[in-house]
Amino acid sequence: MTKKVTRFFTIADYLEEENWLREMHSQGWKIVKIKAPCFYTFESCEPEDVIYRLDFRNTEKPEDYLQMVSDFGWEHIGDCLGWMYFRRPADTAASEEEGELFSDNESKAEMVKNIVRTRMMPLVVIFLCSVLPNFFRILNGEYVGPWGAVFSVLFCLLFILYVYLIIHCGIKLKKIKDRYKD
Amino acid sequence: MDDKIRRIYVPMTESGFYILYCLQTPQHGYGISQQVRKMTAGAVNISAGTMYGALSKMEKDGLIKFHSEVEKRKLYKITELGEEVLSAETARIDRLYRNSKGEYLG
Numbered sequence A: 001m002t003k004k005v006t007r008f009f010t011i012a013d014y015l016e017e018e019n020w021l022r023e024m025h026s027q028g029w030k031i032v033k034i035k036a037p038c039f040y041t042f043e044s045c046e047p048e049d050v051i052y053r054l055d056f057r058n059t060e061k062p063e064d065y066l067q068m069v070s071d072f073g074w075e076h077i078g079d080c081l082g083w084m085y086f087r088r089p090a091d092t093a094a095s096e097e098e099g100e101l102f103s104d105n106e107s108k109a110e111m112v113k114n115i116v117r118t119r120m121m122p123l124v125v126i127f128l129c130s131v132l133p134n135f136f137r138i139l140n141g142e143y144v145g146p147w148g149a150v151f152s153v154l155f156c157l158l159f160i161l162y163v164y165l166i167i168h169c170g171i172k173l174k175k176i177k178d179r180y181k182d
Numbered sequence B: 001m002d003d004k005i006r007r008i009y010v011p012m013t014e015s016g017f018y019i020l021y022c023l024q025t026p027q028h029g030y031g032i033s034q035q036v037r038k039m040t041a042g043a044v045n046i047s048a049g050t051m052y053g054a055l056s057k058m059e060k061d062g063l064i065k066f067h068s069e070v071e072k073r074k075l076y077k078i079t080e081l082g083e084e085v086l087s088a089e090t091a092r093i094d095r096l097y098r099n100s101k102g103e104y105l106g
Helices: A014-026 A063-071 A105-139 A145-179 B003-009 B014-022 B029-039 B048-060 B080-100
Strands: A002-006 A029-035 A039-044 A050-056 A075-080 A083-089 B064-070 B073-078
Touching: A014 A029, A014 A050, A014 A083, A029 A075, A050 A105, A063 A075, A063 B029, A063 B048, A063 B073, A105 A145, A105 B048, B003 B080, B014 B029, B014 B048, B014 B080, B029 B048, B029 B073, B048 B064, B048 B073, B073 B080
Parallel strands: none
Antiparallel strands: A002 A039, A029 A039, A050 A083, A075 A083, B064 B073
16 A cells, blocks of 8 residues: 655755654655655555665765665665665664764764755855845836736745745754754 | 875874775775774774765875775775875874873973
């Protein structure tokens, strides 16, 4: 039996996503497919404690990385929007580090920096170069007529969405990164 | 060893030090992590992502180089530059250790 679940996680919510997938597996639902931006397909299974980990890699997936991760005991489930999904039964991880993809603070922080650089920055650039100028044009009443109204509402919604995303992800990613500082 | 390499790698991370040390004999990532665990009686565990990141970075910076490929696994080996960095690190750690025992070097 399979079921499809729609749930949205931002680029700063990957730790929550890992916990959620683990929770689902412990309830007898293992993830089989992830489709952008927020569609998850689960298959019923024996309830089990399985650790899920996400790795962000903007480069194309390197074969030798997949080989190494599987040597370390991880199963590669699939990829979605630069994220790679891995899992392993909790009882196969003898130490805390074996249950992690990154064992030191430097490499954990490096992944966060990578997310900021390749995901957060484009978001900010689009906001500054397109969403914000259009928002000011709306405030100036430059868009008129019925299409102007539709356009205005659309850009206002976009403006709110972007402000929310940038603040939410910005604060959260910084918090995660600060945790890995000495 | 130029200033850039010195700035990045001296001092280096604990994982980095063990990886470089182990690559005095050619090995792949998982082999290194097993050796480090054995050497340290389980005190130092290097995870897959950390290992891969460190190997890629050190290869890019010329501290290690590709040695051979065995069953789809890349084996690496330390370079001359890597050996230079390793001995600079070893000297630094030795100084720390001796100072920590109350020894004065001068």
